[in-house]
Amino acid sequence: xxQPKQTNSVSFIPLSGVGDVTRNMYVYEYNDEILLVDCxxxxxxxxxxxxxxxxxxxxxxxKADKKIVGLLLTHGHEDHIGALxxxxxxxxxxxxxxxxxxxxxxxxxxxxxxxxxxRVEAVPFASGDIRLGSFSVSFVRITHSIPDTTNIxxxxxxxxxxxxxxxxxxxxxxxxxxTDIAKIASFAKEGIMCLMCDSLGSEREGFSPSEEALSKSFxxxxxxxxxxxxxTTYSSNISRLNQAIEAAxxxxxxxxxxxxxxxxxxxxxxxxxxxRMKEGTEIEMDELQNFPSNKLxxxxxxxxxxxxxxxxxxxxxxxxxxxxREHDVVIFSSDAIPGNEISVNSLIDTISKRGATPVxxxxxxxxHVSGHGSEGDHKLMLSLTNPRFIIPxxxxxxxxxxxxxxxxKMGYSPKQNLLLENGQEVVFSDNQAKLGRKIQIRNVYVDxxxxxxxxxxxxxxxxxxxxxxxxxxxxxxxxxxxxxxxxPEVIARGFSSKDFEMLQKLMERxxxxxxxxxKTQVTNWxxxxxxxxxxxxxxxxxxxxRRPLVLPVIIEV
Numbered sequence: 209x210x211q212p213k214q215t216n217s218v219s220f221i222p223l224s225g226v227g228d229v230t231r232n233m234y235v236y237e238y239n240d241e242i243l244l245v246d247c248x249x250x251x252x253x254x255x256x257x258x259x260x261x262x263x264x265x266x267x268x269x270x271k272a273d274k275k276i277v278g279l280l281l282t283h284g285h286e287d288h289i290g291a292l293x294x295x296x297x298x299x300x301x302x303x304x305x306x307x308x309x310x311x312x313x314x315x316x317x318x319x320x321x322x323x324x325x326x327r328v329e330a331v332p333f334a335s336g337d338i339r340l341g342s343f344s345v346s347f348v349r350i351t352h353s354i355p356d357t358t359n360i361x362x363x364x365x366x367x368x369x370x371x372x373x374x375x376x377x378x379x380x381x382x383x384x385x386x387t388d389i390a391k392i393a394s395f396a397k398e399g400i401m402c403l404m405c406d407s408l409g410s411e412r413e414g415f416s417p418s419e420e421a422l423s424k425s426f427x428x429x430x431x432x433x434x435x436x437x438x439x440t441t442y443s444s445n446i447s448r449l450n451q452a453i454e455a456a457x458x459x460x461x462x463x464x465x466x467x468x469x470x471x472x473x474x475x476x477x478x479x480x481x482x483x484r485m486k487e488g489t490e491i492e493m494d495e496l497q498n499f500p501s502n503k504l505x506x507x508x509x510x511x512x513x514x515x516x517x518x519x520x521x522x523x524x525x526x527x528x529x530x531x532x533r534e535h536d537v538v539i540f541s542s543d544a545i546p547g548n549e550i551s552v553n554s555l556i557d558t559i560s561k562r563g564a565t566p567v568x569x570x571x572x573x574x575x576h577v578s579g580h581g582s583e584g585d586h587k588l589m590l591s592l593t594n595p596r597f598i599i600p601x602x603x604x605x606x607x608x609x610x611x612x613x614x615x616x617k618m619g620y621s622p623k624q625n626l627l628l629e630n631g632q633e634v635v636f637s638d639n640q641a642k643l644g645r646k647i648q649i650r651n652v653y654v655d656x657x658x659x660x661x662x663x664x665x666x667x668x669x670x671x672x673x674x675x676x677x678x679x680x681x682x683x684x685x686x687x688x689x690x691x692x693x694x695x696p697e698v699i700a701r702g703f704s705s706k707d708f709e710m711l712q713k714l715m716e717r718x719x720x721x722x723x724x725x726x727k728t729q730v731t732n733w734x735x736x737x738x739x740x741x742x743x744x745x746x747x748x749x750x751x752x753x754r755r756p757l758v759l760p761v762i763i764e765v
Contacts, residue, residue: 215239217637218366219644220404220599224250224264226628227605229408229545230287233264234371234601238364241341242269244279245360245371249290251512251548261654263291268631268647269299276300277341281307281328282373283357284314284444287545293322294654306331306338308347310356313476314444333388337363346395349388351378353419353579354444355482359392366637367401370593374406374602376581377588380420382447383482392592401636402626403595407603408580410610415584417577419447422541425574426455429567435501435535437461438564440511440519441542441576443469446477448541449507453485456505462491466530467509467518474507493529506530511542513551523558534563541575586614597641599626599634677702677756679711679748681740683719684763690730692723693765700756707752714751718743730764737762 218238225232231250236243250262269276276299281289284307292315305328307315312330319326337344344363351357352374360371370392377387409416429437437456441448456463463485465471477483496504508530510517519538521527532538538559544552552568559566569576581589590598598615600608605627612625626634626641633644679700684693696719698712722743730736740760748754 215637216366217635218364218369220369220402220634220636221268221647222601222628222630222632223266223268223649224248224630225601226599226630226632227603227608228630229603231262231264231291232282232288232373232602233266233291234404235269236343236362236364236369237274238342238366240274241343242272242274242276243340243343243345243362244269244276246282246288246373247279247291247295248285248287250287251545261290261294263294263652263654265649265652266295266298267650275341276303277343278303278338278345279305280345280347280360280371281305281311281315282360282371283308283352283354284311285354285374285442286444288373289315289318293319293324296324296327304329304340306345306347308333308349308356308358310354310446310476310480310482311358313480314473317472317476346391348391348395349385350375351381351385351387352376353442353448355383355385355446361395363398367639368395368398369636370395370400370403370595372403372405372589372593372601374408374580375589376409376416376579376585378416378418378420380418382419382423382451389592392589396592396594400593400595401639402597402599402634402641403590403593404599404601405586405589405611406580407586407600407607407611409578409582410586410600410603410607410614412578412582413584414582416580416582419451419577421577422448422575423451423455426452427458429537429539429575430455430459430461430505433502433537435533435537436504436506438506438508438519438522438532438536438538439541440508440538441540442511443467443473443509445542446473446482449474449477450482450484452505452507452541453483453489457486457489461503461505462495462499463489464491464493464496464504464506464530466493466506466522466527470507470509470518496530501533501536510555511540511552512545512548513553513555515551520555520558523555523562525562532559532562532564536564538564538566539575540566540568543569543576543578583614586611587618590615590618590620596639597624597626597636599628676754678759679703679744679756680759680761681715681719681744682761682763683740684765685723685730685736687730687764690723690728690736692719702756703752710751711748714747715744718747733762733764 221235223233232246232248234245309330312328315328316326333349337346346361347358350359362369508519510519522530556566600611631647631649635644682697700708737760741758744758
């Protein structure tokens with residue numbers, strides 16, 4: 209048996225996360241070995257009717273006939289770990305999975321929720337290199353909007369790579385744990401062939417503000433609040449929760465957590481010693497009525513306006529135990545993820561209609577700072593790593609272009625910047641980079657409840673239902689001679705009463721004509737159904753210029 213030819217090159221393939229803020233998943237490939245970084249979710253927008261989530265397309269991994277030697281998780285946000293329960297059961301082999309302590313805890317909790325075994329091993333920051341096949345990797349502490357965020361230094365036989373996932377340089381972080389700049393600089397001395405760099409904040413000038421700036425704002429709102437204070441943020445943002453908890457406790461307020469994701473994050477944070485709260489501060493929802501409203505602070509899940517989230521139900525008056533009243537303040541300590549702007553703005557409008565006061569980033573910068581670096585952060589990262597090539601990741605295309613332009617101002621040439629699409633391979637060898645294969649990447653939609661993949665044609669039908677309506681045509685056909693028995697019954701949704709009456713009459717006339725002179729026994733019922741469907745489609749488009757979903761139902765008599 210011939211052994212596969214060994215090459216001195218390493219490939220980088222983004223399965224998703226390039227040109228897209230979410231769904232991060234990246235492939236590093238050397239000969240017949242694959243190292244994966246991150247396994248994140250994407251979130252459906254208003255055009256994806258009936259879809260909950262998007263996950264990376266792993267078709268390449270299933271067909272590649274290569275060994276997965278490991279999966280590394282950079283941090284605990286959903287867009288980096290959320291797809292694990294959907295994707296791990298499909299991947300071959302029992303490869304190791306590593307993450308920082310808090311990242312591993314969040315990831316394992318997610319696997320347990322789907323009744324899957326815990327597989328993620330926590331890596332202390334003080335640990336050394338991890339050997340995974342031909343790869344040697346090191347985790348680097350970085351500051352972001354969640355504790356224990358990491359970048360990853362990857363040594364390969366063909367050169368060193370630096371995976372610079374979500375980061376900023378916060379020199380006064382809320383948890384006091386700064387970026388390990390010395391470690392990044394030490395790796396740069398070994399030589400970095402390519403920096404895969406988070407690009408989301410690259411359009412902003414200066415440095416991203418420190419998390420420390422928010423503590424004063426939380427104290428001010430706690431002091432001035434005349435009613436309940438609602439705070440919504442990403443559930444995994446433990447540092448932000450600590451800042452608000454400390455401010456609430458300083459004014460003798462009680463705290464209540466509302467929403468499954470927030471309650472889980474709180475429990476993990478407390479268990480691992482990351483979340484701090486005095487005994488007696490927290491109360492349950494059924495205790496809220498025992499305290500004056502101005503002594504209550506509620507942490508509520510749903511900062512992105514998710515349809516079934518706790519905050520959406522509270523704002524709509526549908527929550528059984530928590531109610532939004534006049535003079536209550538609702539603080540959005542988060543930005544809308546690109547694509548979620550419509551749902552977040554709609555939620556803010558609903559809160560306003562109830563007489564409460566929403567506070568969000570467009571009107572106040574006092575309660576949220578980005579976890580992603582701005583121009584200054586990117587300049588510092590480029591200076592520290594001094595890479596030969598740069599690949600922008602984790603941003604939309606305009607963010608990728610902004611990072612490219614910034615690097616060129618620092619002296620990098622256009623050829624040193626590689627702007628990719630998902631599925632585009634880059635091959636590194638002999639300190640050179642060239643584009644390789646273009647792997648076809650498709651959108652993979654998932655139902656959040658069942659965990660089942662939603663096929664593209666299902667999404668297409670849902671879009672037609674939403675925009676064009678549905679027409680069900682029930683007919684009785686005699687098997688003996690194929691003639692129409694009685695009048696067809698038409699059921700339509702998404703049509704005005706006037707259009708429906710016209711449609712009913714026209715379908716009766718057309719089907720009488722179509723089946724009126726039939727004299728032979730029916731042997732192909734599929735052909736009959738297709739005749740009805742084509743007749744209906746043609747008629748409806750001719751008269752109403754619409755293309756609804758048409759479903760013929762035939763009763764054989």
